[in-house]
Amino acid sequence: MKALILTCLAVAAALAADQATLDRGQKEESRSCMPCHSLRLIHSQRLSKAAWNKELDKMTGWGTKIQDREALLEYLLANYGDDKPASPPATSRDGSK
Ligand code: HEC
Incomplete structure (x- = not known):
């Protein structure tokens, strides 16, 4: 039982760290x-x-100063990775997007 609780705590900590990243x-x-x-x-x-x-790398080459590259990469991958559904097509500029 104690092991189970410890496991749960460890998982919760890992998830929290991930969200912070x-x-x-x-x-x-x-x-x-x-x-x-x-x-x-x-x-x-x-x-x-x-x-x-x-x-x-390409954006850095064009002068972008990235301070927290690791977190940025993780964020991009989590939201815009190639395993995510395609984004909706660009629509007219009616302010909805
Ligand atoms: C110094 C200016 C500059 C900054 C800052 C910048 N970009 Fe870009 N980015 C460009 C230019 C120029 C293009 C090409 C735009 C076009 O093709 O219309 C581009 C295009 C892109 C594209 C489209 C694909 C491509 O390669 O053309 C992506 C994705 C992208 N940028 C990501 C990023 C990300 C992520 C950051 C922040 C880390 C960033 N950019 C910051 C200048 C910049």
Whole structure:
């Protein structure tokens, strides 16, 4: 029973850490990715980890200063990984998106 409780605590801690990382990644995105283009350009992608890494290299090459790259990568992969459903097509600028 004690082992079970400890396991549950460990799992809960791992999940909490993960969410914190994702939150940090999202913050990093709004801090470092928005000066040049809209987030739609990012959020419409569905990329593998390797492809996101390459993308971050490319943006860095163009002058993007990324401070928390690990968290950003995890956030991008969790939300816009290539295992996620395709994003809805871009619609008219009626403010709905
Ligand atoms: C210094 C300016 C700049 C910053 C900052 C920047 N980008 Fe870009 N990004 C560009 C340009 C320029 C393009 C090409 C736009 C186009 O093709 O219309 C682009 C395009 C993209 C694309 C579309 C695919 C591609 O390679 O053309 C993705 C995805 C992307 N950026 C992700 C990011 C992410 C993630 C960040 C934050 C880490 C970021 N960008 C920050 C300049 C920037």
